Structure formats: C-alpha cells, structure tokens
Amino acid sequence: MSLEIKIPAxxxxxxxxxxxxxxxxxxxxxxxxxxxxxxETDKVSTExxxxxxxxxxxxxxxxxEVKIGEVVGSIxxxxxxxxxxxxxxxxxxxxxxxxxxxxxxxxxxxxxxxxTVSMPKQASSGPVEQTSAPSISEAVASANVSLxxxxxxxxxxxxxxxxxxxxxxxxxxxxxxLVMAQHTAAIxxxxxxCDMSAVMKLxxxxxxxxxxxxxxxxxxxxxxxxATVSALKANPAVNGRMDGDDFVQNHYYxxxxxxxxxxxxxxxxxxxxxxxxxxxxxxxxxxxAAKAREGKIKxxxxxxxxxxxxxxxxxxxxxxxxxxxxxxxxxLGMHKIQERPIxxxxxxxxxxxxxxxLSYDHRVVDGxxxxxxxxxxxxxxxxxxxxxxxx
Numbered sequence: 304m305s306l307e308i309k310i311p312a313x314x315x316x317x318x319x320x321x322x323x324x325x326x327x328x329x330x331x332x333x334x335x336x337x338x339x340x341x342x343e344t345d346k347v348s349t350e351x352x353x354x355x356x357x358x359x360x361x362x363x364x365x366x367x368e369v370k371i372g373e374v375v376g377s378i379x380x381x382x383x384x385x386x387x388x389x390x391x392x393x394x395x396x397x398x399x400x401x402x403x404x405x406x407x408x409x410x411x412x413x414x415x416x417x418x419t420v421s422m423p424k425q426a427s428s429g430p431v432e433q434t435s436a437p438s439i440s441e442a443v444a445s446a447n448v449s450l451x452x453x454x455x456x457x458x459x460x461x462x463x464x465x466x467x468x469x470x471x472x473x474x475x476x477x478x479x480x481l482v483m484a485q486h487t488a489a490i491x492x493x494x495x496x497c498d499m500s501a502v503m504k505l506x507x508x509x510x511x512x513x514x515x516x517x518x519x520x521x522x523x524x525x526x527x528x529x530a531t532v533s534a535l536k537a538n539p540a541v542n543g544r545m546d547g548d549d550f551v552q553n554h555y556y557x558x559x560x561x562x563x564x565x566x567x568x569x570x571x572x573x574x575x576x577x578x579x580x581x582x583x584x585x586x587x588x589x590x591x592a593a594k595a596r597e598g599k600i601k602x603x604x605x606x607x608x609x610x611x612x613x614x615x616x617x618x619x620x621x622x623x624x625x626x627x628x629x630x631x632x633x634x635l636g637m638h639k640i641q642e643r644p645i646x647x648x649x650x651x652x653x654x655x656x657x658x659x660x661l662s663y664d665h666r667v668v669d670g671x672x673x674x675x676x677x678x679x680x681x682x683x684x685x686x687x688x689x690x691x692x693x694x
Contacts, residue, residue, distance in 0.1 A: 320344040489665040530683035559608030636660035
C-alpha cells in the first residue's frame, strides 16, 4: 500500500512553498528518517523526512510551487513490493493474511522536523511575533549583508548575454522587507570612530586565562554587546519602537548579532544581554554560530530582538550605512579595524581605529540621543574598565 507524501503545515500563515530540491531520486530506496526534499517558504526552509522505508515515487518536480496538503510523491513499502512480487511468482496461503495486514496498517504521516532556517544558499525572512511590523532578522538575515538572491533549483533561462532565474520565496520576502523598512521609517545614520587599542590590549593579555577558565575564546563582539547595552540604558529611546501611533518602550535587552555561515548571515538574539557575563555571551554566540553552520537555527532564535549589531568589518567593510531591522529603532554597524594616524595630545600617532555607524528611526530618536548613544559605545570600547565596573 503506497503512502502519500503530502506537503505538511509549517506555520499558521503559510499556504504554499517551493519544493526546492529532492534529496532522493525517483525509484530510490529511502530509509525511515531520511530527508526526502527541502521545502522553502517565505519564513523558513525545512527538510521533509520519510516516515517509513520503501521505494520513492516522485510526482512533483524540483522547483515546483506546491500548496500545503498537496501530494508530491509516495513511498511504496519495501515489504509490500517484495510480497507482491513473490505472490505473483509463487502463490501461497499467506498472501491473504499479508494483504489484510497491509490494508489495516495506517498510512504514515510525513512530518517536518522542527522548522529551522537552513537558508537556500544565503538567507530568508519572516514576521515579528509581538508587533505589527515584521522583522527581517527573524526571517534569517540582517538587511545589511549579502543575501541569497536566486533559487538554485529553478532552471535559468539565457537571454542573449543575460541569464534570468526565478527568485526564491525567501528572497522575495526579504526584498519586500527591505523596501518596507525604507518606506516606513525615517532612517538617518550618524558616524563616529573608536580607538580599539585598549580592548585589543585587554583581550590579548587575558585571552589565555579567559580560555582556560571558561573553555571559550574572548572575542570583540561581547565587548560591543556590553557597550550597546550600556548605551541603550543611557538612551532608552533607542530601545523602543513605533507601533502605529504609539511608542513602545522596551525594558529588556535582547540584542541581535549577525552570525556568518557559508550560506550567508543570520541574526540570532542574545537574550538578556545585560544580565550575562562576557563568558556567557561568548558561549551564546558560539552556540548560535554552530547551529547556523549546521542549518539548525530556529525561528525562535531570531525573534524578539530590540536592537541589532551588524559587523561588516569581518568582510573588509570600512564604512557603511546599515538599514534598520523593523520594527527596531536602531542598528549598530561595526567595521574593519585599520591602523590610521590620529592626533593625540598634539602628536600624530598610529592607532587601530574602527568606524562606527548608527542608523536610527528619526521618528522616535532625536539626533542628540543618537549621537549620545554612539559616543557612549565609543567611550565603553576605549575604556573597557567601564564595562567591567558597570559604569
């Protein structure tokens, strides 16, 4: 008795998706628990697995748009196929019993794994849970990084010197969110620069002891998260958002941080960053990085951030104007550390400098608050003792 493979429900608001790739070919023997195909929607990309062992029969091709509940294939149980063949060759009295057993055996339901963001090539997008405006980071990636543009499984069409290829549902959603961010917020960017000497010296001198004590390396990002929390506390308007005609003030500090993978960037959220130590933050970042590389980031890992940090410096970016991650009111852009000549006490000295950029929603954050926020981040990085002493 063949078991139908149907497109399962993967979210309340999702009605269709893209069957991006079959991991098995028509006629292959599949084992229970093996991935059959990947389903891409405008929120997540998830693998659909086989519930039983048997022979796969494909009905919908890779690249097809499919609806929830649609039958895209079937699995012919191996024992049933073998018994049918045996029955045709050597009839016996057990065939009736076997047929009866197969008829009463309930068909398996092919269910998805816990929805994870396993970006087709590079990114995805999704809604914010508690607000009216959706957040790009909850779908997969920050709006300030290179994202997946094409769905690799849809055959391209060559037109002269150009090639046309269908956008993936994930990329289409991201495109909508980027345009929405530009049209719904009054985005303004202010800049500053910070001397990284003190942080680099502290990190270098304490790295061995920190790693020995906590089993993880001390990075720069934990300093910037702590500096951001300090700046948010000093400038609460940045830690808020617009909701229609209302302003919602957040009293918690869940900071989203871009994490790079071979497929692109995702923005998981470090929860209650104000209550965590440097070691706890570094562990969170390391766990998220591992999950992102393995394609195991979950939607809940990306939801609820109040502020985002985007580090384009790891790719060599010297300066940028990051785009807000709606409905958040601020995003901090970190950049490449570069030795530059600066004036210090009347002398020209060489220092490892980093440009900082803060994009903010001018509807709720005044220029004074934005500049003060960025100066606070700068002061915390140039004087890391403030972070350690909570000053």
